[in-house]
Amino acid sequence: MERASLFFIQRSSPLEMNQKGSWTRMSSIKIAILGFGTVGQGVYKTIETHQKELESVLGKKVEVAAVLIKNKEKDRGIHPGVLVTDKFEEIIDLNQLDVVVEAIVGNEPAYTYLQRAIQRGCHVITANKEMFASYGTDLKELAAQHDVSIGFEATVAGGVPVIQTIQQLLNINRIKKIEGILNGTSNYILSEMRAKGESFSAALTAAQEKGYAEADPTNDVEGFDAFYKLMILSEIAFGGKPDWERVPREGITAITREQIEKAEKLGLRFKLIASIQLINGEIVGSVRPTLVSKSHPLYHIEGVENSVSIEADIVGRITLQGPGAGMLPTASAVIEDLIHAVLKTGVPGNSFRMQQQTPEDSQVKEKQNWLILNPDDLDHFPLSLSSSAELEGSCLIQADENTVHSLRQENRNASFFEVLGEFMLEERQLVKL
């Protein structure tokens, strides 16, 4: 919150603004996007759609100056003013280049590109987990030497702010253990196998059809993707990585529907758990199919969601859950890093946001499901839930707050409860009001 008041002062004091060094010389912040796959496109679109927010927070326009792309002939709907090239040289030689966002897959040429961007004095942001797991330490040192920042929130769990949360906790907490579901593809497959009694291959095909798995799913289902993310978390949490060779890495390809059924009978679920902890001062990690019981927060994580559970000495256990991949969630993490890089003063405070806040969100609240227990007069509710004796007389309706309010007046003894989340009921009979 102090960052709030601090930011408030900065936004309102030109003098403070002028202390932002090179940034003050810029008319706008010019960024290059390396790679134009899902993440690269998400970043481009988000900058386009959220210009106003960016300018209000940064006090400057953000311009995508260039995009590095494999096939530059293919039309990507990129604005004509943007340099679209397949040659990194053309990008690194731009007159003004402030931030380089790297969203390529694999170690090279990504690592070399980022080294050169840092050496040129650009802030860099990466979503490339394999590269950052391999070269993150070197890149951080290089960035420190050149007094630029390096953001990598997008490398782990997409939009879920895992990196920043761990860094915040580390201010005072000692982290004991991190357990995570870090790969949405394999979690989706395991969820489908359990829910539908499918085989691994059938669930994989379904995942591929839904776009949750790639044609070659090795990286996801063999645990490499989760492993890279785990190594990145290890360095943040414990200041180093274990010897990669000594980290057991098992995928989910050997899990059978029979095993899942047996586990289910015991009240357990298979999850591909990436785990890292300190044992006698040694960093010990593993990525492997693990059985999780109901009492564990990761038991409930289903589908493509990611979740990270952090055990620390003072705060105890904190669990974060959210979209681990996808165009916009990952872009959100990249833009977070972009803003931090430019401001270098933590988050903007809400004392400033409050004045900027434009509650223009024009959504209209859709009707909600309400369960009515013991209505006085069932005639109000022609279709009642007569599925079972206990539910006799109960009723499920779909209505807005006002309708419910008036119904309440007429049903003094009835209890009205809004229902959150998808509500599937086989014998469901829904009254729409």
Place this chain on the structure above:
Amino acid sequence: MERASLFFIQRSSPLEMNQKGSWTRMSSIKIAILGFGTVGQGVYKTIETHQKELESVLGKKVEVAAVLIKNKEKDRGIHPGVLVTDKFEEIIDLNQLDVVVEAIVGNEPAYTYLQRAIQRGCHVITANKEMFASYGTDLKELAAQHDVSIGFEATVAGGVPVIQTIQQLLNINRIKKIEGILNGTSNYILSEMRAKGESFSAALTAAQEKGYAEADPTNDVEGFDAFYKLMILSEIAFGGKPDWERVPREGITAITREQIEKAEKLGLRFKLIASIQLINGEIVGSVRPTLVSKSHPLYHIEGVENSVSIEADIVGRITLQGPGAGMLPTASAVIEDLIHAVLKTGVPGNSFRMQQQTPEDSQVKEKQNWLILNPDDLDHFPLSLSSSAELEGSCLIQADENTVHSLRQENRNASFFEVLGEFMLEERQLVKL
């Protein structure tokens, strides 16, 4: 991560340090704790036990200079060097006072004390949700005028970093809706009523015996506590609060075990949900018992845990879960704010932590539960899970990694899976190796 490199530079550059203004004149950081209940004591203890971490992060010692306490005669195990007084005047008049931590209950005298601390130029940190819900806006403005910071992470969901996460998201995301389980006491009671078929009053008594509920539970079970927290979240997320009179606030006292049973039959759970959202530019909130289905992340939050689910336009839905109260979790949030107040530069980076990292965590990994499916030779496992035909031949053991490793050598066709979380199995037969 740029905050990492930035911090790295600061730690290693005296010049940067000198730009910290008044801080550089201090030999140590002197703080006062107002109120010595659970939170106050937790802060005192944490500062005592984590001196080394604080000094390594802040570059300065943190000293508790004074404690404001109702009954100063009662021995609280406070160090003799600390001023223990029941007179605020004695504290505000101290020669050096840098940070005031307020952990009192109720609006007054807390609000007056914090105003005076801010006017004196102290950074202030509060864990007082009622006071901050009422006067937070005024205090933020006053703090901005006096160029001091005000921290309030501890006012909502204890150790769960809800405030900072929302502020970070707000850099670029527009928040649509926040739904939370913000009161651990009422969630514990509802969980107990469902799990044990208890009445409200029986569950309340149990909560009181466990120390989860106070002698007068009104604040918790009537939804006031959740309401105050919701108002604080509203101001951060939407830059303002709804008219308090127009926010429906219902507690859980009217929920019966019969209603819970009916809901259970429909696959729904009662939760005391605090909700705030923008509808047509208007901030609309409510605190009331709500039915939650399995598909909603708050369905799974049981016991005294708190959880907040945030829907934002770019990142989608992010859910945080953790200890909503308790001495140490809340203290952790206060110390977070303390560190931000002193550094005024966001979180210290791991490039710095890495050099400081002392992996002295000397825990020994306890034995884990492992489920073994289809061992080649059951003689290794005298007690097998013969509870059902399908499980015939399966076995549950408790062993360390090495034991499991050697067992694997002897059971090439068996599948070994570690079990996470409490694992209760009625017909469980556990082999301890």
